[in-house]
Amino acid sequence: EDQVTQSPEALRLQEGESSSLNCSYTVSGLRGLFWYRQDPGKGPEFLFTLYSAGEEKEKERLKATLTKKESFLHITAPKPEDSATYLCAVRGVEAAGNKLTFGGGTRVLVKP
Amino acid sequence: DSGVTQTPKHLITATGQRVTLRCSPRSGDLSVYWYQQSLDQGLQFLIQYYNGEERAKGNILERFSAQQFPDLHSELNLSSLELGDSALYFCASSLGQGKAGNTIYFGEGSWLTVV
Numbered sequence: 244e245d246q247v248t249q250s251p252e253a254l255r256l257q258e259g260e261s262s263s264l265n266c267s268y269t270v271s272g273l274r275g276l277f278w279y280r281q282d283p284g285k286g287p288e289f290l291f292t293l294y295s296a297g298e299e300k301e302k303e304r305l306k307a308t309l310t311k312k313e314s315f316l317h318i319t320a321p322k323p324e325d326s327a328t329y330l331c332a333v334r335g336v337e338a339a340g341n342k343l344t345f346g347g348g349t350r351v352l353v354k355p
Numbered sequence: 356d357s358g359v360t361q362t363p364k365h366l367i368t369a370t371g372q373r374v375t376l377r378c379s380p381r382s383g384d385l386s387v388y389w390y391q392q393s394l395d396q397g398l399q400f401l402i403q404y405y406n407g408e409e410r411a412k413g414n415i416l417e418r419f420s421a422q423q424f425p426d427l428h429s430e431l432n433l434s435s436l437e438l439g440d441s442a443l444y445f446c447a448s449s450l451g452q453g454k455a456g457n458t459i460y461f462g463e464g465s466w467l468t469v470v
Contacts, residue, residue: 275457286357286445286461287398330398334457340411341386341449343459345398 245270245335247346256321256353264316264349266331276314277343278307279330287330290316321353358382359462361446367468373434376465378446380427386410386451387429388459389421393442404429405451436469443467 246269256262268276275294279287291300293309300307304325306317316329328350332343358381368374380387389401400413404423415421418436423429433440447461 277458279461284443284464284466286359286447286463288357289458289460292458332398338411340403340405341388341451341457341459342400342403342411342413344400347397 245333245338245344247331247333247344249329249331249346249349251349252347253350254352256318256351258322258353258355259320261317261319261321264318264329264331264351266314266316266346267312268314268331268333268346270333270335270337272336274334274336274338276309277332277334278305278314278316279332281328281330281348283328290329318351321351323353323355326351326353357460357462359446359448359460361444361462361465363465364463365466365468367470368436370436370438370469372436372469373432374436374467376431376433376444376446376467378429378431378448378462380429380446380448381460384448384450384460385427386449386459387423387427388447388449389415389429389431390445390447390461391442392445392464396442398445401431433467436467438469441467441469 278290281287291307328348332345360379401415403411443464449459
């Protein structure tokens with residue numbers, strides 16, 4: 244069964260203080276690793292998909308990287324508007340349909 | 356705006372009652388998914404439909420059922436509601452074919468409170 248563990252659970256940053264979020268996963272074979280951003284009371288917003296080790300994707304202040312065991316979401320010079328919960332999810336080769344398995348998320352608070 | 360539309364946004368109902376949540380997927384998407392999010396469980400996959408047929412099933416209770424109609428909208432029916440069913444229910448959709456179809460887009464959710 245696919246498993247995803249995210250760390251830390253919560254992260255408090257000063258504006259401009261770069262940091263990284265970790266997503267460790269266990270799958271028999273990876274069909275895709277996904278990052279989402281979720282604001283309180285809202286639906287998850289798609290950020291990135293990564294398919295193979297070594298792959299990197301960037302969007303504004305966010306950069307996602309992937310290895311065979313984990314993914315990192317780097318936040319460079321964050322702003323208060325980057326405050327949200329960041330969710331990591333995987334789709335393994337044995338997952339039924341297009342099912343995604345999510346981690347518990349990392350709550351990020353960026354203070355001005 | 357992801358393009359996935361869910362109604363109602365909020366509902367409060369009593370234990371033992373039945374409710375129906377409705378979802379319209381993004382234009383062109385053939386797959387619809389239902390997820391449940393509660394504080395202690397995170398996002399839990401319930402069920403997936405593809406072009407009207409059930410494709411995958413997760414931890415969906417027997418009291419819950421879903422279907423996808425010919426116009427591709429979907430409904431999640433929750434019956435004999437219990438206090439523990441209070442949660443945010445998300446519908447999501449994807450194209451469902453190939454790598455481009457792998458990305459799942461979520462709606463804004465339906466807040467269900469059972470009292």
